Every structure is written in C-alpha cells, then in structure tokens.
Amino acid sequence: MDAFSKNDSAVFARRVLSVNDRGTHVIPAKGLYPHQWFWDSCFIAIGLRHHDLPRAKKNLLSLKNGQWKNGMIPNIIFYGLDERSRHVKTWDSSRNPYSPKHFRTSGITQPPMLAEAVWRVGEKMTTKERKEFFTDMYDSLVKYHEWMYRERDPHGEGLVLLVHPWESGTDNAPHWMRELHLNQAPVWVRIVDGLGIEKAIDILRPDSRLGVAISERASSIDELLLFSIQRRLRRKRYDIHAILRHAHLAIEDLAFNSILVRANERLLQIAKVLKKEVPAELLTSIHKTPHALELLWDGHDRQYYSRNFTTHELINEPTIGTLLPLYAGSIKKYRATELVRLMKNKRQFWSEFPLCTVPKTSSYYSSKRYWQGPAWLNTNWLVIDGLRRYGFTAEADTLRDRSLLMVEQAGMREYFNPQTGQGLGADDFSWTAALYLDLLQDA
Numbered sequence: 001m002d003a004f005s006k007n008d009s010a011v012f013a014r015r016v017l018s019v020n021d022r023g024t025h026v027i028p029a030k031g032l033y034p035h036q037w038f039w040d041s042c043f044i045a046i047g048l049r050h051h052d053l054p055r056a057k058k059n060l061l062s063l064k065n066g067q068w069k070n071g072m073i074p075n076i077i078f079y080g081l082d083e084r085s086r087h088v089k090t091w092d093s094s095r096n097p098y099s100p101k102h103f104r105t106s107g108i109t110q111p112p113m114l115a116e117a118v119w120r121v122g123e124k125m126t127t128k129e130r131k132e133f134f135t136d137m138y139d140s141l142v143k144y145h146e147w148m149y150r151e152r153d154p155h156g157e158g159l160v161l162l163v164h165p166w167e168s169g170t171d172n173a174p175h176w177m178r179e180l181h182l183n184q185a186p187v188w189v190r191i192v193d194g195l196g197i198e199k200a201i202d203i204l205r206p207d208s209r210l211g212v213a214i215s216e217r218a219s220s221i222d223e224l225l226l227f228s229i230q231r232r233l234r235r236k237r238y239d240i241h242a243i244l245r246h247a248h249l250a251i252e253d254l255a256f257n258s259i260l261v262r263a264n265e266r267l268l269q270i271a272k273v274l275k276k277e278v279p280a281e282l283l284t285s286i287h288k289t290p291h292a293l294e295l296l297w298d299g300h301d302r303q304y305y306s307r308n309f310t311t312h313e314l315i316n317e318p319t320i321g322t323l324l325p326l327y328a329g330s331i332k333k334y335r336a337t338e339l340v341r342l343m344k345n346k347r348q349f350w351s352e353f354p355l356c357t358v359p360k361t362s363s364y365y366s367s368k369r370y371w372q373g374p375a376w377l378n379t380n381w382l383v384i385d386g387l388r389r390y391g392f393t394a395e396a397d398t399l400r401d402r403s404l405l406m407v408e409q410a411g412m413r414e415y416f417n418p419q420t421g422q423g424l425g426a427d428d429f430s431w432t433a434a435l436y437l438d439l440l441q442d443a
Ligand code: GLC
Pocket: 028, 033, 037, 039, 040, 168, 169, 170, 171
C-alpha cells in the first residue's frame, strides 16, 4: 500500500479536525457520530493542543455542559436537538433528576480520560493560563471522580463497576459480550437469534444505511442486545440502586479501571498545581485503586482480566484491556515485563499493524469486527504511553512508527485491519487525526 508523507498526513489530520468542528466541540465523525462524545473529546484535545490551544480547551470545557448534578459525565452530549429527536428520545435523560436542564445527554459514562487531557492541554500553556484553566476544570473533575466511587464502587473496594459495555468505550469487547449472552439476553433477542434472521436486520441498521459495512461493526444480535440493555437502564431512570437491585450485569472493567488509576494521579497533580486538597474521602478511594487492580490478576493465566461485580469471578477473555495496566503505571515492573511479552507475541497481540484489540488466539478474534480484533489508534496511544513509563522505549517507538504508518497508508479511519492495515469503520475520524498529530510530535 502506498503511504502519504508525514507532512501530507498532518495536513489531512488537521483538516479532519476542522471539518468535524462544531464550534464548542469536535464531533467524532460525520454521519455515524454527529454529537459530542466524552472520551473522544479528551483524545481530540490531546491532539489539538499542538496547533490550536483555544480549541483544545473548548473541547474539554464543553464537557461541563453535559455533566450531571451528581457528577456523572455522560458518554454523549446532544446539541441542537429537541425532545422529538430519535437520539434524545432513545436516552430520555430527563427521567433522572440529576440530568442537566439545558442539555440532553445519554445516561451512562465513558473511560475517565478527562484528567489526563486537562493535564496535557495544560502542559502547553503559560503558568498563569494553566492555573486558570485548571481552576475552571477542577470542581468538575473532583465531582466526577467522587461520583465514580460513590455510585460505582458500592463495596468501597476501589474498583469502579460499569453497567453497559458502551461505558467501557470498547462496545463489543469479548468479556462483555460473553457475559451478556450468558446472563442478560432477553427472550426476544434469543428468539431473533434462533430464527436466524440476522441478515434481514442487517439491512435495517442505521450504520448500514450510512454506508459502513456491517461486517466491520458489532453483529446485529450483539447490537440488539446492547440496545436492550440500554432500554433497561432507561426504565430504571439511570438510578444505580434500582439498576443493581435487579441483577443487572455489572463488570469491573480492566481498561476503565486502569485508566482510572492514571486519571487519579493526574487529578492529584492538578490539585497540587492549584495548592488544593482533594476531599479526604475521595483521597482514601484513590489510594485503594492501584491495590484493587491487583485483584484482577490471574496467577494461573499470568494476566489481568475484568471481573464480574456480582460473582467476583474474573472473566478470562483477553482484550486490549489486558495491556492497559501498563498505562495505569501502578503495577510492578516484573508484571509489566510479562505484559510486554504478551504484547510482542505474534500469535497474540502483535501483527503487521499492531495492536490487535483481541488476541489472535481468542475465539472472538476477527480482523475486521470493531473491538474484536482491529487496531485502534487510541488504545495504541495508551499502550505506547505505558511502555515509555516502564522504560520499554524501543517497543514504544516501534509501536508508534507502525501506528503512524498505518494512518499514512489508510487515512484517518476509525480502526484498522491489524493484518493488512486496511482502514475500517468511519472515515475522517477525529481521534485518529488528533492522536496521529500527537504521536507525530515525538517521531
Ligand atoms: C464507538 C466507540 C466509542 C466511541 C464512539 C464515538 O461507539 O466504541 O469508544 O467513543 O464510537 O467515536
């Protein structure tokens, strides 16, 4: 495959971030993702900070529009849509008394990348500007981290639980899909599955009508399941007590909690710059999480897994989350070394265009299907960062170079075939563009 030069690709990347700009925020992609998404905005700001600091700031400040009064930051914020819009109706966030009055949002969150993004954007500012920006974001950050522990860590163990795979940002990852199919598939989804009419549903899907190949997305049965779980959350008005009372599947997601460890560290750094004390109760929880992450280690398989919140059983389905304790930065060096060995294993995560988001040995592996195999730039970015923290510089450089090449060949696509580098999913995808620009900085 021919590749564009780094200069040309950087121009394309900046163009994508302009085309997708909606004033206060940059959308992930036209068509498929026309609203503001939480962790997308964080990655977008991390890339934008290199050439347009005001826009980088706006992408983070605008997330406060959607923050709920209880501190939750939703994964989607809708702009300019009224109550009749299908998207707004699907979520109907106003059912929950804490949802914001002036903005309609979803009712669930996404991985807590905000403190990292605030920190990185701040790095590019003068001392005075940085303090002002940190001050603008600080209360929201504290409220958000307090919410995670208060609502999503009912046992006070230090691990945050998720109630929908969309909260993990890796929508159809195997550990979620396995548990959902085993425990939560409603009768009507089982019937549809049994009737074998998936092909008919494929045609009706909105993503199919937007021109994205269904073979590159979550399967229709999985999508039906995801929507049925979302409807259940809506029925419970996004009230966590009601949700957990009804044997709802909850998972202590490895990727999310690894990101949380790092986010907590960033929050403490931000507090230090502002000479503020993080509230004592929050601080106690923050100190628990790195130890709690060790509860997810499987001594037999010698890797970390996500855990079923109710049964406390590890869900032994490896995913890209397997490698994210590197990004957490709290694990021991010898554990990090074991993870790097897994990462470099060509039968597992390594490939021509790494990283596979599910190892090739998994029965879920597919080179095209969304979060079940393809390489994504954001998870590569997280792993590259983790490798550097543990001193695996050569591995970090190689992964960065392969990631850059993948984008230079295929363009700003949503994800990539890890074997051929072929671009998949949405085109002109913002976080690919933003993180391309960020990775280019140290190339
Ligand atoms: C998909 C991804 C999710 C992302 C969203 C918007 O749902 O799985 O991580 O935030 O698209 O880009």
